[in-house]
Amino acid sequence: MKENKKLKEKAKELREKGYSIREICQILGKSIATVHRWVSEEGEKEKREFKLLQYIRKLEEAGLYEKLLELLFYKVKEKGHDRYLPLAKVYHALQVELEMAGISIGYHRFRQIVKAIVVGRLGKNWEEFIYKRKSRGVNTKVSYGAVVRPHEFLEVDLTGYEFGGKNYALIFAFDLYTGFVFPPFIIENKEKGKGVNHYNKAFNSMEVALYLVEIFQKAGLPKAVKTDNEGILKSQLIKSGLEKLGVTLTNTYPNRPNQKIIEVVIKELKSYLRLHRRNAETIEELTQLAVESYNRNYHDFKHLDRKIIPAELFKGYSRKIDETVIKTAFVEIKERTLKDNEIQIDNLIYQLNYPKKREKVIVHRFLHDLTQVAVYSKSTGEFIGIARLFSKPPKGIETTVEFRQEKLRSKRIDKREKKLREELSKLQREKVPAVTIEELIENEGEREKAPIVIEKIETDFLNEISIETTLEEEESQPKRLTLEDFE
Numbered sequence: 223m224k225e226n227k228k229l230k231e232k233a234k235e236l237r238e239k240g241y242s243i244r245e246i247c248q249i250l251g252k253s254i255a256t257v258h259r260w261v262s263e264e265g266e267k268e269k270r271e272f273k274l275l276q277y278i279r280k281l282e283e284a285g286l287y288e289k290l291l292e293l294l295f296y297k298v299k300e301k302g303h304d305r306y307l308p309l310a311k312v313y314h315a316l317q318v319e320l321e322m323a324g325i326s327i328g329y330h331r332f333r334q335i336v337k338a339i340v341v342g343r344l345g346k347n348w349e350e351f352i353y354k355r356k357s358r359g360v361n362t363k364v365s366y367g368a369v370v371r372p373h374e375f376l377e378v379d380l381t382g383y384e385f386g387g388k389n390y391a392l393i394f395a396f397d398l399y400t401g402f403v404f405p406p407f408i409i410e411n412k413e414k415g416k417g418v419n420h421y422n423k424a425f426n427s428m429e430v431a432l433y434l435v436e437i438f439q440k441a442g443l444p445k446a447v448k449t450d451n452e453g454i455l456k457s458q459l460i461k462s463g464l465e466k467l468g469v470t471l472t473n474t475y476p477n478r479p480n481q482k483i484i485e486v487v488i489k490e491l492k493s494y495l496r497l498h499r500r501n502a503e504t505i506e507e508l509t510q511l512a513v514e515s516y517n518r519n520y521h522d523f524k525h526l527d528r529k530i531i532p533a534e535l536f537k538g539y540s541r542k543i544d545e546t547v548i549k550t551a552f553v554e555i556k557e558r559t560l561k562d563n564e565i566q567i568d569n570l571i572y573q574l575n576y577p578k579k580r581e582k583v584i585v586h587r588f589l590h591d592l593t594q595v596a597v598y599s600k601s602t603g604e605f606i607g608i609a610r611l612f613s614k615p616p617k618g619i620e621t622t623v624e625f626r627q628e629k630l631r632s633k634r635i636d637k638r639e640k641k642l643r644e645e646l647s648k649l650q651r652e653k654v655p656a657v658t659i660e661e662l663i664e665n666e667g668e669r670e671k672a673p674i675v676i677e678k679i680e681t682d683f684l685n686e687i688s689i690e691t692t693l694e695e696e697e698s699q700p701k702r703l704t705l706e707d708f709e
């Protein structure tokens with residue numbers, strides 16, 4: 223290596239003295255191509271640097287230089303880490319404006335320009351600059367072969383995201399063959415102190431089923447639904463519902479990245495979320511922008527012979543069935559006792575005329591209808607009849623999913639109220655320490671401090687309970703799926 227370096231320097235010296243490339247080859251014993259590369263390297267480098275400077279000046283003239291710097295160093299806090307926009311997303315954000323300014327460059331040239339700015343103008347380390355844009359964590363996964371993308375497979379996974387000071391849990395689904403991403407199902411993550419890392423605890427199987435129902439109604443039925451081994455994704459509710467619809471449920475093996483392509487998709491979507499979050503006011507608006515951007519851009523899949531746009535290629539699944547069949551496929555099944563013509567489920571009373579005073583039954587309750595349940599005999603499996611809702615659910619609650627969410631909301635309020643009452647009781651039991659006459663005179667202005675503190679705590683407690691209850695009541699129900707009708 224050192225010998226080649228000395229020969230390279232010698233070749234440049236001989237060239238400067240006027241020797242021809244052929245003469246230098248004879249002196250050094252090297253090929254013409256090698257000597258030519260050595261003596262022309264500096265000139266090529268200077269020409270390349272001059273070309274990059276020309277591009278940088280064009281950026282300044284077009285008013286895009288400052289915007290480029292802003293995007294390069296724009297960061298958000300996600301999962302406790304600073305996240306920067308990937309260079310590909312910065313290029314994507316500026317591509318149209320570059321074209322309008324007459325700067326027609328590809329991504330490779332764009333990286334060279336950015337490197338020239340970062341190293342030459344800003345004096346920063348390029349390797350460190352690139353490292354900050356890489357995702358954290360060590361990749362311990364091992365690939366087990368080529369990625370398989372069969373037709374009419376729907377892959378589903380959960381993720382979390384922080385926006386506007388709140389943590390949200392999202393369910394994403396995408397078509398495995400074309401890469402088309404469906405709008406997500408979003409709820410606010412109320413898991414205290416756990417943040418986005420425990421987004422799976424924010425959902426239940428009924429909400430997953432509701433998401434699948436709305437996709438199936440719009441896009442038709444896939445051949446299979448593919449998920450990981452998360453409990454709510456492979457629960458009995460999901461398994462039995464998909465089985466009724468003739469859809470296969472498949473689960474991936476752990477630590478096999480080629481079996482969980484959706485993880486790569488979600489990572490890409492999060493880069494679009496970072497790109498658009500400055501222009502969005504709500505999490506719904508932000509996810510809509512990110513999904514539209516993802517579906518609108520080309521994706522180079524190896525199983526296709528060309529780059530494709532998922533939104534143009536995906537036209538829905540071939541099998542379509544009646545919406546009523548889809549809605550009634552996912553059923554909540556419970557074992558109860560039919561006593562004196564009444565069945566109790568989640569503090570709701572259902573009535574059914576039945577000759578026996580006491581009977582063990584199996585109850586089927588649908589996601590979209592809280593008002594009635596189908597009742598079957600546990601011993602024989604015989605259909606007994608339809609039990610109608612007798613008691614009244616909370617105001618504005620019509621579906622089983624909504625009722626479950628209302629119950630969880632009430633539990634959170636009760637738990638918080640109990641904790642605050644305990645804190646208040648503990649403070650009230652603490653006695654004010656005795657003071658001497660001298661201390662009382664010296665701290666005359668402080669003698670009413672303890673009673674004021676307790677009074678303030680009582681006031682804060684009542685205000686907090688009132689505010690939290692009001693805020694919870696004003697919360698909307700889970701966001702419904704919005705898809706354009708498929709042709």
